[in-house]
Structures are given as structure tokens and as C-alpha cells.
Amino acid sequence: MPELAAVLVDQVNPGTNRVFTYSIPPELAARVRCGTKVKVPFQQRYLTGYVTPEPAPAVPGLRPIAAVLAEDLFTPQDWELVRWLAGRYLCHLVEALRLILPPQVRNAGPTERRMDWVVPTLAPQEGRALLRELERRAPAQARLLSALLAAPEGMPRARLLKEQGAGPESLKALIRRGAVALREEGPALEEEACGHELSQGKLPELNPAQAQAVSAITAAIRDERFEAFLLHGVTGSGKTEVYLRALAAALEKGKGGIVLVPEIALTPQTLERFSQRFGSEVAVLHSGLSARVRYAEWERIRQGRARVVIGARSALFAPLRRTGVIILDEEQEPAYKQEENPRYLAREVAIFRARQDQAALVLGSATPAVETYFQAEQGRYRLLALPKRVGGRPLPEVQVVDMRAELMAGNRSIFSRALTRALDDVLRRGEQAILFLNRRGYSTFVLCRQCGLVAACPHCDLALTLHNDSRRLVCHHCGFTREPYRTCPRCGSRLIRDFGCGTERVEAEVARLFPAARVLRLDGDTAGRRGAYDEILGAFSRHKADVLVGTQMVAKGLDFTRVSLIGIISADLALHLPDPYAWERTFQLLEQVAGRAGRGEVPGRVVLQTYTPDHPSIACAKRHAYLDFYRIELSRRARYRYPPYSEVVLVRAAAPAEEAARRLLADLVARLGPLEVEVEGPAPCPLLKVGDHFRWQVIFKGTDLECLRRRLAEELPAMSAAGQRMGARLSVDVDPVSYL
Ligand code: ADP
Ligand code: ZN
Ligand code: ZN
Numbered sequence: 006m007p008e009l010a011a012v013l014v015d016q017v018n019p020g021t022n023r024v025f026t027y028s029i030p031p032e033l034a035a036r037v038r039c040g041t042k043v044k045v046p047f048q049q050r051y052l053t054g055y056v057t058p059e060p061a062p063a064v065p066g067l068r069p070i071a072a073v074l075a076e077d078l079f080t081p082q083d084w085e086l087v088r089w090l091a092g093r094y095l096c097h098l099v100e101a102l103r104l105i106l107p108p109q110v111r112n113a114g115p116t117e118r119r120m121d122w123v124v125p126t127l128a129p130q131e132g133r134a135l136l137r138e139l140e141r142r143a144p145a146q147a148r149l150l151s152a153l154l155a156a157p158e159g160m161p162r163a164r165l166l167k168e169q170g171a172g173p174e175s176l177k178a179l180i181r182r183g184a185v186a187l188r189e190e191g192p193a194l195e196e197e198a199c200g201h202e203l204s205q206g207k208l209p210e211l212n213p214a215q216a217q218a219v220s221a222i223t224a225a226i227r228d229e230r231f232e233a234f235l236l237h238g239v240t241g242s243g244k245t246e247v248y249l250r251a252l253a254a255a256l257e258k259g260k261g262g263i264v265l266v267p268e269i270a271l272t273p274q275t276l277e278r279f280s281q282r283f284g285s286e287v288a289v290l291h292s293g294l295s296a297r298v299r300y301a302e303w304e305r306i307r308q309g310r311a312r313v314v315i316g317a318r319s320a321l322f323a324p325l326r327r328t329g330v331i332i333l334d335e336e337q338e339p340a341y342k343q344e345e346n347p348r349y350l351a352r353e354v355a356i357f358r359a360r361q362d363q364a365a366l367v368l369g370s371a372t373p374a375v376e377t378y379f380q381a382e383q384g385r386y387r388l389l390a391l392p393k394r395v396g397g398r399p400l401p402e403v404q405v406v407d408m409r410a411e412l413m414a415g416n417r418s419i420f421s422r423a424l425t426r427a428l429d430d431v432l433r434r435g436e437q438a439i440l441f442l443n444r445r446g447y448s449t450f451v452l453c454r455q456c457g458l459v460a461a462c463p464h465c466d467l468a469l470t471l472h473n474d475s476r477r478l479v480c481h482h483c484g485f486t487r488e489p490y491r492t493c494p495r496c497g498s499r500l501i502r503d504f505g506c507g508t509e510r511v512e513a514e515v516a517r518l519f520p521a522a523r524v525l526r527l528d529g530d531t532a533g534r535r536g537a538y539d540e541i542l543g544a545f546s547r548h549k550a551d552v553l554v555g556t557q558m559v560a561k562g563l564d565f566t567r568v569s570l571i572g573i574i575s576a577d578l579a580l581h582l583p584d585p586y587a588w589e590r591t592f593q594l595l596e597q598v599a600g601r602a603g604r605g606e607v608p609g610r611v612v613l614q615t616y617t618p619d620h621p622s623i624a625c626a627k628r629h630a631y632l633d634f635y636r637i638e639l640s641r642r643a644r645y646r647y648p649p650y651s652e653v654v655l656v657r658a659a660a661p662a663e664e665a666a667r668r669l670l671a672d673l674v675a676r677l678g679p680l681e682v683e684v685e686g687p688a689p690c691p692l693l694k695v696g697d698h699f700r701w702q703v704i705f706k707g708t709d710l711e712c713l714r715r716r717l718a719e720e721l722p723a724m725s726a727a728g729q730r731m732g733a734r735l736s737v738d739v740d741p742v743s744y745l
Contacts, residue, residue, distance in 0.1 A: 008028060008029055008034075009026050009027070009028055009029065009061035009062075009063060009067070010026070010027050010028075010029050010037055010043075010056045010061055010070060011024035011025070011026060011056070011057050011058075011059035011060065011061040012024060012025055012026075012027050012043060012045055012054040012055065012056055012057070012070070013025075013054055013055050013057050013098055013099055013102065014045065014047055014052045014053070014054040014099070015052060015053045015054055015055070015099055016052060016099065017097050017099060017100060018097075019721075019722030019725065019726065021099075022097045022098055022099075022722070023098070024057055024059045024061070025045075025047075025054075026061045026062060026063065026064050026067060027043075027045055027061075027067065027068060027069060027070045028067045028068070028069045028070070029069070029070055030069045030070065033070055033072075033073055036073045036076055037056055037070060037073065038056060038076075039056055039057060039058040039079070039080065039081050039084065040055070040056065040076065040077050040078045040079040040080060040083075041055070041056040041073055041075070041076050041077070041078070042054070042055055042056075042073070042074040042075040042076075042078055043055070043056060043070045043071070043072065043073055043074060044070070044071045044072040044073075044074060045068070045070055045071060046068045046069075046071060051071060053074060055078065055079070055099075055102060057084055058081040058084050059084075078106055078107065079102070079105055079106065080326075082361055083105050085361065086101075086105065086354075086357065086358060086361065087101045087102045087104075087105065088101075089357055090104070090347055090349060090354070091347070092714070092718070093349075093353070093714070093739060094346075094347045094348050094349050094737075094739050094740075095714060095717055095718055095721065095737045095739060096346045096347035096348070097346075100346050100347050101347050104319065104322045104347065104349075105322040105324075107300060107303045107304075107307075107324070108296055108299045108300050108303055121161060121162045121163065121187070121296055122159050122160070122161060122162065122187065122188040122295060122296070123153060123159055123160060123161075123162050123165055123176065123185055123186070123187060123188075124153070124157075124158070124159030124185065124186055124188055125150070125153040125154055125156075125157060125159070125184065125185050126183065126184060126185055126186045127183070127184050129154065129157075132150065132153075132154045132184065133154065135150065135182070135184055136150050136151055136154065143175070143178065144485075144486050144487070145169070145170070145171040145172065145175040145484070146171070146175045146178055146179050148169040148170070148171055148484070148486070149165060149166075149169050149171050149175055149176060149179055149185075150179060150184055150185070152165060152168065152169050152533060152534065153165070153185055155533075155534040155537075156534055156536075159188065161292075161293075161295055161296065162176070162187070163292075164292060164293065168533055169484065169533075170483060170484020170485075171484070209246060211243075211246065211250070212243070212393075212395065214238075214242075214390065214391045214392065214393070215243050215246060215247055215391060217389065218234075218236055218247050218389040218391065219247055219250045219251065219254075221234065221387060221389060222234055222247070222250075222251045222254070222330070222365050222367060222389075223250065223251060223254035225365040226251065226254045226255050226258060226260075226329045226330055226364070226365050227254065227258060229258070229329075229363050229364075230363055231359055231360045231362075231363050231364060231365070231366070232365055232366070232387065233356060233359070233365075233366040233368070233380075233385065233386040233387070234365065234366065234367045234368065234386060234387050234388075234389050235336075235368050235370075235373055235377055235378065235380070235381040235386045235387070235388050235389065236367055236368065236369040236370070236389045236391065237370065237371075237373055237378070237381075237388060237389070237390050237391070237631075238369065238370075238371060238390070238391030238392075239371050239391065239392065239393070239394060239400060239600070239629065240371045240394075240400075240596070240597070240599075240600025240601075241394040241395060241398065241600060241604055242371075242391035242392070242393060242394055242395060243391060243395045244334070244369045244391060245278060245334075247367075247369075247389075247391075248264060248332050248334070248367065248369065249278070249279070249282050251330045251332065251365065251367060252264070252279075252282075252283065252313055252330060252332075253282070253283075254329070254330070255312075255328075255329025255330045255364075256283070256286065256312060256313070256329075258329050259327065260312070260327040260328060260329030260330075260364075261286075261306075261311075261312030261313060261314065261325045261326075261327060261328055261329065262312070262313055262314070262325075262328065262329055262330040262331065262332065263314045263315075263316075263320055263321060263323060263325060263328060263330075263331045263332065264279070264313070264314065264315045264316075264320075264332045264334065265316065265317065265318055265320055265321060265331075265332065265333045265334065265341070265351060265355070266315065266316075266317070266334045266335065267317070267334075267335050267338040267340040267341070268291060268292065268293075268317040268318075268340055269340065269557070269558055270334070270335065271289075271291050271293075271315070271316070271317060272538075272539070272542060272563070273539055273542075273543075274542075274546075274563065274564060275315075276289060276315065279313060279315055283313045285310075285311065286311055286312050286313045287311060287313045287314075287315060288302045288305050288306050288311035288313070288314050288315070288323070289302060289314075289315050289316060290302055290303070290314060290315070290316030290317070290319065290320040290323060291316050291317045291319075291320070292317065292319075303323070303324065306323050306324050306325055307324040307326075309326065312325065317340070318340065318341050318342075318343060318351040319343075321351055321354055321355060321358060327362075328358070328359075328362040328364045329362075329364055329365065330364055330365045330366075330367065331355050331358060331359045331362075331364055331365070331366050331367070332366075332367045332369065333351065333352060333355055333366075333367070333368050333369065334369050334370075335369070335370055335597075336352055336368035336369060336370045336373060336374065336377060337370050337372060337373055337374035337377065337589075337593055339586075339590070339742045339743060341742075342740070342741075342742040342743075344743070346736075348736075348737075348738050348739065348740075348741075350740040350742065352368065352374075352377070353740060368386065371596055371597070371600060371631070372592065372593040372596045372597070372631055373631075374589070375589060375635060375638050375639055375642060375648075375649065376648045376649045378635055379639065379649040380649070398603060398604070398608075399603070399608065400599075400600075400603075400629050401571070401599055401600075401602040401603045401608070401609035401610050401611050402608075402609075402610045402611065403599055403610075403611040403613055403626065403627045403628075403629075404423060404610065404611065404612050404613065405613050405615060405618045405623065405624075405627050406421040406423050406424065406612060406613065406614045406615070407615065407616070407618045408421065408575075408614050408615060408616050409616055418514065419506050419510065419511065419514055419574060420514060420518065420572075420574075421612070421614055423612055424572050424612045424614065425518060427570050427572070427610065427612050428515070428518075428519065428522075428552070428570065428572065429519070430570075431551075431569055431570045432519060432521075432522055432551055432552075434569075436567055436568070436569040436570070436607055437545070437548065437550075437551055437552070437553070437565065437567045437568045437569070437570075438551065438552050438553070438568065438569070438570040438571070438572060439552075439553045439554075439555070439559050439565075439568055439570070439571050439572070439598075439601055439602075440511055440515070440552060440553070440554045440555075440571075440572040440574060441555065441556075441557075441559055441560060441571065441572065441573050441574065441598045442506065442507065442508050442511050442554070442555075442556065442573075442574040442575060442578070443556050443557050443578050443579065443594065444470075444505075444506075444507045444508065444556065444578060445470075445472075445481075445507050445508050445509070445528040445529050445530050445556055446470035446471060446472045446479065446481075446507035446508070446509055446530075447470075447471045447472055447473040447503065447507055447509040447510045447513075448470065448471045448503035448504055448505050448506060448507060448510060449468070449470060449503075449504060449505025449506065449507065450468035450469070450470070450503070450504055450505055451468070451469060451471055451478065451489070451490065451501060451502070451503045451504075452501070452502060452503075452504055453493035453495065453496060453498055453500060453501055454498070454500040454501075454502055455493060455496050455498030455500045456493060456495055456496040456498065458493055458494070458495045458496070460478060460490060460494075462480035462482065462483060462485050463485065464480070464483050464485055464694075464695075464696050464697045465480055465482045465483055465485075465692070465694055465695045465696060466692065466693050466694040466695075467480060467481070467482050467692070467695075469485075469487070470507065471489060471503045472509065472530065473509050473510075473513075474509060474530060475530075476488070476489065477489070478490075482692070482695050482696070483695065483696045506574065506575070508526055508528045508554050508555060508556060509526070509530075511554045511574055512524055512526045512554045515552050515554065519552075522551045522552050523549065523550040523551050523552070524550060524551070524552045524553075524554060525541050525544060525545055525549075525550040525552070525553050525554070526541075526553075526554045526555060527541045527542070527553060527554070527555035527556070527558050527559055528554075528555055528556040528558060529556065529558075532558060538558070541553075542563065545565065546565055548567060557594060559598075559601070560594060560597045560598045560601065563601055564604050565601065565604065565605075566604055566605025566606070566607075567605060567607065568601055568602055568603075568604070568605075568609065569602065569603065569607040569608065569609050569610065570602065570609070570610055570611075570612070571598055571599055571601055571602040571609065571610075571611045571612070572611075572612050572614075573595065573598060573599075573611065573612065573613040573614060574614055575614055575615070576591065576595055576613050576614065576615040576622075576623055576626075577591075577615050577616050577617055577620075577623075579591055579594075580617065580620060580622060580623075582691075582745060583691040583744070583745070584691070584743065584744045584745055585642075585645065585647045585744060586742065586743070586744070588620075588621065588622045588638060588641070589622075589634075589638055591622040591623075592621075592622040592625060592626055592634050592638075595613065595622065595623070595626035596626055596629065596631070598611075599611045599613075599626065599629075613626070613627065621633075621634060621637045621638075622634070625637070646683065646706050647706070648740075650708075651683075651706040651707055651708055652706070652707060652708070652709070652710040652739075652740070653704060653705065653706050653710075653739075653740065653741055654704075654705040654710055654713060654714070654717070654737065654738070654739050654741075655702060655703075655704055655705075655737075655738040655741040655744065656670065656673065656702065656703045656705070656717075656735065656736070656737050656738070657690065657700055657701065657702045657735070657736045657737075657738070658670050658687075658700070658701050658702075658728065658733050658734065658735050658736075659695075659698040659699065659700045659733065659734050659736070660698060660699060660728075660731065660732050660733035660734065661697060661698060661699070661732055662699070662731075662732065662733075663693075663699035663701075665728075665731040665732055665733040666698075666699050666700060666701040666733050667687055667701050668731070669724065669727065669728045669731060669733045669735065670686065670687035670701050670702070670703050671687055672724065672727065673703070673720065673724050673735070674687065674703060676720050676724070677713075677716050677717070677720060678716075680705075680707075680712065680713055680716065681707060681712065682705050682706060682707035682710065682713050683705070683706040683707060684703060684704075684705055685703065685704040685705075685706070686701070686702055686703040686704055687701050687702065687703050688701065688702060688703075689701055689702075690702045690745075691744065691745050692745050698734075710739075714739070717737060721735065721737065
């Protein structure tokens with residue numbers, strides 16, 4: 006019977022980023038083991054903490070554990086994962102541990118509930134009256150209230166604040182006004198979390214490529230050995246059917262499986278396919294669920310009642326005890342990177358976890374990340390290819406339209422003549438079209454034609470976007486909004502005009518050119534309301550609209566059989582961003598969007614508008630030539646030594662005073678001393694100022710950054726403290742996926 010326990014206290018603080026030894030009072034001995042949540046004396050107060058399997062050396066002045074709060078929250082194997090996460094992504098142990106704790110245990114005992122659900126409390130009429138009043142004086146409060154008025158059943162606090170770009174103080178002010186209240190939990194268990202009718206019909210017969218993939222994957226599952234597969238299948242090639250068979254094989258073996266999909270693709274359509282096959286074995290985990298539903302799902306998984314877990318990246322940490330297969334659909338998606346501590350990349354974590362569990366790992370994609378395909382070429386992942394669409398359907402034909410020529414021919418519309426004609430055809434035949442533009446709002450920026458001033462956010466160095474629906478100028482970075490200018494704030498001129506194009510303007514243009522067409526728009530603005538996303542997609546799939554205009558929300562995973570035309574309004578939007586992944590992202594997005602066409606009986610076509618038709622991202626997307634693009638991109642990566650040719654660690658400092666950010670990084674580089682790595686910077690970030698903070702960065706590159714990570718772990722506590730004194734914040738991003 007051990008008498009000592011190694012406890013990690015639940016506090017993010019450099020001084021507590023290690024375990025402390027406590028003695029175990031005899032009356033608690035039966036309950037204290039790895040995974041027990043405890044109350045412990047710490048300096049002059051009590052803290053909660055977690056018992057770990059670490060060695061617990063006796064030290065002088067031992068104090069006893071005061072109480073047991075919960076048991077069996079994690080296993081020694083989970084703890085191994087926590088240690089690895091903290092080491093690789095340079096976060097605190099407790100930050101990593103929080104990833105695997107059940108949703109409601111993180112801050113309270115499992116029986117206590119958090120007040121994390123916000124509901125509107127005013128009658129709709131009063132609410133709208135207050136909204137009008139707030140719109141002028143307190144825009145952040147107005148946004149929160151407006152979102153809640155649209156969601157009478159309320160929504161989770163964290164999601165509300167994040168989506169509306171508002172701070173907790175705005176919410177508090179609304180509570181003081183009596184307009185909203187905090188409650189303990191969300192609405193009753195939602196349908197999506199429950200079981201579905203099992204489909205009784207027989208399974209589709211696999212085509213030879215699918216059969217080969219399934220047999221390779223199931224062999225690993227049956228032998229209970231780790232093996233990583235890259236399932237490279239064009240859009241519509243039947244990858245999901247392969248996932249379903251792999252999951253069935255895991256269940257047969259008495260194990261379970263985890264399927265990650267990008268949050269945005271967690272549509273009812275996607276869930277339906279899994280629920281039809283596996284019924285109540287399916288559990289769903291994602292951030293849109295209320296705390297109560299999430300906890301209920303977590304419990305079902307832990308108790309072994311649900312063994313097929315579907316979710317966004319955090320579902321990797323589901324308490325599935327026997328895992329036979331882990332699947333990442335659309336493995337190249339940047340959504341698999343968590344952009345806050347711990348800044349993990351789900352693909353890397355999945356490899357670690359699959360190894361731990363002796364499970365098969367399936368990375369599926371039509372456009373694998375260059376890093377992933379490279380691993381497959383090197384033989385570290387086994388390549389399984391589904392080169393053709395199911396049922397012999399052709400990939401859609403892509404017509405590239407050079408917008409420079411349109412302009413020269415006197416067409417100043419945002420629609421080329423080819424796109425207008427194609428839309429006209431589709432509407433006349435009673436088919437459907439999707440128009441894609443990855444930017445919301447009406448126009449991109451507002452300019453004074455007298456003095457040249459571009460209206461910018463006062464908190465960021467970014468142009469404000471005009472939103473016509475709400476008649477406001479909006480900063481897409483910090484959420485700041487204001488009334489549109491009538492006169493120039495600098496020279497007083499009235500020659501203020503908006504330029505560029507967002508989804509609102511595309512919608513307006515369709516309405517102008519085709520007044521009879523029924524148009525729906527799906528973007529961050531229209532989908533903000535709870536349930537709106539599903540409503541819009543549902544209406545479109547029931548053919549309640551002819552044209553769907555949208556941002557990347559329309560690009561992922563949707564399967565509409567009547568869609569015969571995809572219009573890409575501007576393929577160049579993200580192509581020239583100062584980000585090493587800009588080319589790849591553009592190619593992937595174009596392929597994905599194009600893949601939405603021609604999924605039914607009607608063949609599909611794509612009209613792609615661009616100012617740079619010869620760019621590799623566009624020329625390769627036109628031919629659906631993944632491998633050609635891969636080769637070009639790979640040689641570019643080699644030239645600039647980006648992954649897969651090196652690992653990258655991106656360290657950033659942000660401060661209200663630019664000099665503080667620069668100096669903190671310069672000091673850090675100096676303290677790290679000579680290292681066998683390439684150091685770029687300190688230099689200003691491509692987006693220098695965001696939310697009143699100036700940002701600088703250093704990029705470290707090397708073929709093995711283990712040593713750098715160790716040195717950073719040693720220096721960071723002191724450097725963060727030094728930063729705090731200067732008003733600067735340090736952040737470390739290992740395996741970054743965004744450089745903006
Ligand atoms: P992907 O995930 O690769 O885009 P899907 O799995 O969505 O492709 O498959 C496209 C369509 O083909 C789906 O409607 C699916 O039900 C169907 N399908 C998949 N495999 C087969 C098969 N072997 N026989 C018949 N239909 C299939
Ligand atoms: Zn002016
Ligand atoms: Zn801003």
C-alpha cells in the first residue's frame with residue numbers, strides 16, 4: 006500500500022508545473038490512486054489536484070491529502086499522453102491534463118454543475134428595444150443580446166463570447182441590466198446525441214480499390230498492431246464507406262474507434278451516415294454541445310456503452326478504453342490544430358495515441374497535406390489509393406476564367422460571362438448551384454477617393470469590412486464594429502466608396518441578375534444563430550433554394566446530388582498571403598469546393614475565376630492533378646526548408662508597446678545560446694497589430710528540434726515572467742499551421 010502520492014495541482018503557474026508529494030491518510034488510502042481528484046494544502050490555502058502515477062519521493066515537511074473529490078478520471082496511459090503533450094507542445098502539465106479530463110470535472114466535482122449556459126430573460130419586444138439602445142453605446146453587448154434573441158433556448162457561454170467576439174465584462178453588463186441570466190445547463194438532451202434507426206438494408210458492395218483498403222486496415226485492427234495508413238481518395242471515391250468498415254472491424258474485435266472530422270463538417274448529414282450503421286454505439290463530441298450533453302456523451306463512452314466516437318479534434322481525448330482504429334477525415338485541415346494552449350496538432354497526437362493503443366490510424370483525404378504524402382512516400386505510412394469516384398462518375402470539369410480578359414472585354418461585374426451563362430443554364434434546367442467566396446461581408450474595404458484613407462480598425466492594422474445586412478463596418482480580427490462613415494474621418498470628403506467583394510455582395514449580384522432565383526447564404530454571419538447552419542443546409546438540400554452562396558462552410562463534406570454548377574468567385578483570395586501554406590491551402594480548398602459538384606446523376610462543372618490562371622495552385626486544381634501540385638509544393642518546401650524538410654517552432658511576443666515585444670524575443674534568442682537550428686527573426690509578424698497588441702516573432706527550423714524544445718522548456722518560465730513585467734505575452738507554437 007503506497008503511503009505517498011505525487012499530486013499535480015490544478016493551477017497554471019511556472020512554480021507548479023511539476024508534481025508534489027503528499028502523504029495519504031489511512032482513511033483515504035482505498036480511494037487515492039492514479040486519476041483521483043483531491044484537495045490538498047498548498048502554502049497557505051487549499052488547492053485541487055490530481056494524483057499521478059509519477060514517483061513520489063519522501064520529502065521533509067510532508068502534508069496529508071485533505072479530501073478525495075472524484076475518482077478514476079484518467080489512467081496511467083492517459084498520463085503518459087499528458088507528459089508527451091506537455092513535452093512536445095511546451096505547455097503546462099495541467100493544461101495538457103485538462104484535455105483528457107471529463108468536461109465537467111475540470112473546474113468542479115462531477116456532481117457540481119457550472120453556470121455556463123446563457124439565456125435571454127426579457128420578452129422579445131423588450132429585448133429588441135434594448136438592442137436598439139445598446140447598438141449605439143455598447144456594440145459588444147448588442148451583439149451578444151442579438152445572438153441570444155435569436156436563440157431563445159440559450160447557448161453555451163464560451164461559444165457565445167467567442168462567436169460574438171465579446172469579453173466577459175460585456176456579458177456581465179447585460180446580466181446587470183437584467184437582459185440575460187446564467188443557468189446551469191443546456192436544453193434537454195438533443196436528438197443528435199441519441200441513437201438512430203439502424204439501416205436494415207445490405208451494405209454496398211465495395212469496389213476493388215475500397216476492398217483493398219479495407220482489407221489492409223482491418224488486418225492491422227485484427228492483429229491489434231499499430232499501423233498508419235494514408236487513404237488518398239478523390240472526392241466522392243467512397244472514403245467514408247472505408248471508415249465504416251474499419252469501425253465495424255474494431256467493434257467485432259470488441260474494441261471501439263474514434264473518427265475526427267473538421268468541426269465545420271460535423272453536419273447532420275455526416276452524423277447520419279455513422280448513426281445509420283452503428284446506432285446507439287455512436288457518441289458525438291464537439292464544442293457546440295451544451296455542457297450537460299457533452300458530459301452525458303463522455304460518460305457513455307467511459308462506460309463502454311458508446312464505442313464509436315465522432316467529433317472535432319478534442320474527441321481524440323475521449324475516454325475510449327479499447328481503441329482499435331483512429332480516423333482523421335480531411336486530415337490536412339488546419340482545424341486539426343488547436344490555436345490555444347496546448348497548441349497540439351491532432352495528426353501528431355493521433356499517431357501517439359494509436360501507437361499507445363496498438364491501433365490502426367487512418368488519415369483520409371482527397372488532398373493530403375504535403376507532409377503526410379511525403380511520409381507515405383518514405384514508407385512511414387502505407388498508401389491506400391481510391392483514384393476514381395464511386396459509380397464511375399467523372400470528376401467535374403473545371404473551366405478557368407481569366408478575369409483580366411473579362412475586364413479587358415468591358416465586363417466589370419464580379420461574375421464572368423461564362424459564369425453568368427452557366428448559372429442561367431442551371432436555373433433554367435431546375436438544377437442547383439453553389440457560389441463560393443471565402444470572405445463574408447459586402448465589400449472588402451472602404452476607401453476615401455479624395456485622400457486615399459482606408460478605414461481601419463482602431464485596434465488592429467486591418468481594413469474594416471462593410472456588412473450591408475447589419476449596416477456596419479466590421480473588423481474580422483477582433484470583432485470591433487462601427488457605423489459606416491458618411492464622410493471621410495480625415496479629410497471630410499463625401500467620396501467614400503467600398504471596394505472588393507464578399508458573400509453578401511455575391512448574393513446581391515445573383516438577385517440582381519436573376520431576380521427569380523431563390524438564394525440562400527451560408528457564412529459566419531448567417532450561421533451564427535444556433536441551428537441556423539443546419540436550417541440553411543436542410544433547406545438547400547430539400548431544394549428550397551436554387552443557389553447557395555457561401556464561404557468555406559459550403560466547401561466541406563456536403564453531398565448534394567442536384568448541384569451541377571460550382572462557381573468560384575475568386576480563387577486568388579488567399580493565394581498571396583505571406584504564409585508558407587498559402588499555395589497548398591488554396592489548392593486544397595479549390596479541389597474541395599470543386600468536389601461538391603456532380604455527386605448525383607447530373608454531371609457537374611466548375612467555373613473558376615482568377616487573375617492568375619497559370620499559378621500552380623490553380624492550374625493543378627483545374628486538372629485535379631494532386632501529384633503534380635505535390636511535387637511542385639514539395640520542391641518549394643525543400644527550398645525554404647519548411648516541413649516536411651524541417652520541424653518548425655514559432656515563438657511570438659505580443660505587447661501594447663512594440664519595443665517590448667521585440668526586446669523580449671531578442672532576449673530569449675540570446676538566452677537560448679548557440680543551437681543547431683536555423684533562427685529567423687525576431688521580425689514583425691505579417692499582421693503586426695491585432696487587438697491593440699503589437700506582435701513579433703521568431704521562427705526556429707531544424708531537422709530535429711528536440712534539443713531546442715528542451716532549452717525552451719528551461720528558459721520559458723523565466724522569460725514569461727520577464728515578459729509579464731514588460732507587459733508582453735509569449736506564446737510558443739510547435740508545428741504551426743498558420744503564420745499570419
Ligand atoms: P468520399 O468520402 O470519398 O467523398 P463518400 O464516402 O461520401 O465519398 O461516397 C460517395 C457516395 O458513394 C456516397 O453516397 C456513398 O454512399 C456511395 N458509395 C460509397 N461506396 C460505395 C460502393 N462501394 N457502392 C455504391 N455506392 C457507394
Ligand atoms: Zn479622405
Ligand atoms: Zn480589430
